[in-house]
Amino acid sequence: MEEQEATLPPKAEFSEWYNDILWRAEIMDVRYPVKGLYVWFPFGFGIRKRVYGVLRELLDRDHEEALFPLLIPENEFMKEAEHIKGFEEEVYWVTHGGTSPLDVKLALRPTSETAIYPMYALWVRSHADLPIKVYQIVNTFRYETKHTRPLIRLREITSFKEAHTVHATWEDAEKTVEEAIALYREFYDRMCIPVLISKRPDWDKFPGADYTIAVDTIMPDGRTLQIGTVHHLGDHFSRTFSICYENLAGEQQYCYQTCYGISERSIAALISLHGDDRGLALPAEVAPTQVVIVPVIMKKREEEVLEAAEVLKKELVTAGYRVKVDTRDLRPGAKYYYWELRGVPLRIEIGPRDIDNGVVTAVTRFGEKSTISREDFISGVQMKMAAMSEAMTTRAVQHIKDHLFPVEDITGLKEVITKGVAAVHWCGCKECADRIEEAADASILGTEVRSELIGNGSGTCVICGKPDSVMTLVGRSY
Numbered sequence: 001m002e003e004q005e006a007t008l009p010p011k012a013e014f015s016e017w018y019n020d021i022l023w024r025a026e027i028m029d030v031r032y033p034v035k036g037l038y039v040w041f042p043f044g045f046g047i048r049k050r051v052y053g054v055l056r057e058l059l060d061r062d063h064e065e066a067l068f069p070l071l072i073p074e075n076e077f078m079k080e081a082e083h084i085k086g087f088e089e090e091v092y093w094v095t096h097g098g099t100s101p102l103d104v105k106l107a108l109r110p111t112s113e114t115a116i117y118p119m120y121a122l123w124v125r126s127h128a129d130l131p132i133k134v135y136q137i138v139n140t141f142r143y144e145t146k147h148t149r150p151l152i153r154l155r156e157i158t159s160f161k162e163a164h165t166v167h168a169t170w171e172d173a174e175k176t177v178e179e180a181i182a183l184y185r186e187f188y189d190r191m192c193i194p195v196l197i198s199k200r201p202d203w204d205k206f207p208g209a210d211y212t213i214a215v216d217t218i219m220p221d222g223r224t225l226q227i228g229t230v231h232h233l234g235d236h237f238s239r240t241f242s243i244c245y246e247n248l249a250g251e252q253q254y255c256y257q258t259c260y261g262i263s264e265r266s267i268a269a270l271i272s273l274h275g276d277d278r279g280l281a282l283p284a285e286v287a288p289t290q291v292v293i294v295p296v297i298m299k300k301r302e303e304e305v306l307e308a309a310e311v312l313k314k315e316l317v318t319a320g321y322r323v324k325v326d327t328r329d330l331r332p333g334a335k336y337y338y339w340e341l342r343g344v345p346l347r348i349e350i351g352p353r354d355i356d357n358g359v360v361t362a363v364t365r366f367g368e369k370s371t372i373s374r375e376d377f378i379s380g381v382q383m384k385m386a387a388m389s390e391a392m393t394t395r396a397v398q399h400i401k402d403h404l405f406p407v408e409d410i411t412g413l414k415e416v417i418t419k420g421v422a423a424v425h426w427c428g429c430k431e432c433a434d435r436i437e438e439a440a441d442a443s444i445l446g447t448e449v450r451s452e453l454i455g456n457g458s459g460t461c462v463i464c465g466k467p468d469s470v471m472t473l474v475g476r477s478y
């Protein structure tokens with residue numbers, strides 16, 4: 001990569017900041033010659049690898065990972081009416097093999113229900129085969145016509161984790177929906193990303209689902225980003241694809257299903273929520289480099305300092321950290337900038353005076369400087385890392401609080417909607433929803449909000465004044 005220029009735009013100019021940081025922190029190369037397709041630089045891929053490593057760790061507790069084909073024959077894709085309606089404008093088709101036209105055209109999976117469920121019909125014979133809890137992490141393709149944006153709105157979704165489960169009863173599927181929500185909460189807690197979980201309005205649920213629970217966060221510019229969804233599919237797909245089992249009475253019983261997905265939007269949120277004017281700030285768990293050691297070179301004792309730095313590195317590596325010693329021939333300030341831009345949580349400086357005093361200097365990514373005594377070095381680093389993640393979570397929660405506005409009338413709604421998410425009471429009827437969305441030039445995000453930041457009490461509808469109206473989030477989204 002050519003040398004990075006001096007500075008990032010301020011994060012307040014979020015769109016410029018976001019595009020710039022993807023380049024300067026070597027996350028995404030957006031120069032690939034197909035709209036909506038982008039290249040993962042090695043450093044960015046290192047973040048993805050660790051973020052999805054956490055996701056796999058959580059899923060592997062009680063799911064199995066599998067892998068289904070990319071290409072879906074038209075006859076299977078076209079089986080479920082609502083699903084088709086929802087995706088027919090977005091699906092890519094393969095029509096030729098070489099120069100020969102295919103007798104059956106093949107869809108590039110936009111999501112894999114219609115690839116997986118014909119196979120589930122073969123896998124489920126009896127009650128004993130249930131539940132199935134399988135996921136895959138693949139690329140999927142959606143011909144998005146809205147503004148594409150790296151990590152946020154792609155035409156090739158490169159990191160699409162999709163779980164597809166099969167159950168004997170509607171209630172078993174509902175229980176799995178709740179478990180999936182809990183898993184997503186735990187995953188985003190580990191990313192230090194606060195989430196707003198709500199039930200999407202019926203007109204915005206996944207095509208073919210009974211209902212959709214969405215996981216949203218609020219980006220620096222106040223717009224929301226949907227960073228996960230959990231769908232209860234009822235028996236819509238099992239009837240379409242004949243996924244059934246013989247029940248105790250010997251009758252054919254249709255199964256009940258769920259599916260839930262996360263994409264690289266999780267990484268867009270990680271970058272956007274924690275980054276600042278100096279660059280990325282990454283939770284230690286997913287930082288490609290967790291500690292950078294910068295030796296303070298003084299000519300007369302250079303060898304001694306470099307040796308001390310290598311000893312510190314060895315101790316950190318033994319303790320399980322990902323460490324770099326920066327011995328490049330650069331001014332210290334240029335080194336600090338380089339590693340801060342890449343979100344390294346902790347910098348250790350070691351010079352002759354530190355050696356003489358038996359300490360090292362520790363500087364967190366947020367600029368807190370302190371000394372750690374040499375004998376407590378590892379435990380000192382461990383405490384700093386934990387404090388950093390705490391600080392990240394606290395800052396991100398404050399950001400959500402600062403962009404969440406309970407309002408009681410349309411005037412209030414119009415005032416706050418450019419700043420963030422409004423919480424209003426809505427009676428649940430479509431007419432009032434249309435009036436809310438029109439007045440705010442924003443969308444109803446969801447009801448049944450599960451967040452300690454929002455009360456769930458009922459109130460009077462912001463449009464028609466009907467009492468017992470429900471707490472509802474309204475916002476502008478990516």
Ligand SMILES: Nc1ncnc2c1ncn2[C@@H]1O[C@H](COS(=O)(=O)NC(=O)[C@@H](N)CS)[C@@H](O)[C@H]1O
Pocket residue numbers: 110111112113142144151152153154155157161162163206226227228229231259260261262263264265
């Ligand atoms: N074009 C896109 N680019 C990046 N991420 C996307 C895109 N479209 C959807 N996503 C993400 O993928 C998640 C799952 O997509 S979805 O359509 O809501 N749900 C499904 O496809 C279901 N089959 C569950 S896997 C969404 O919550 C959203 O975070």
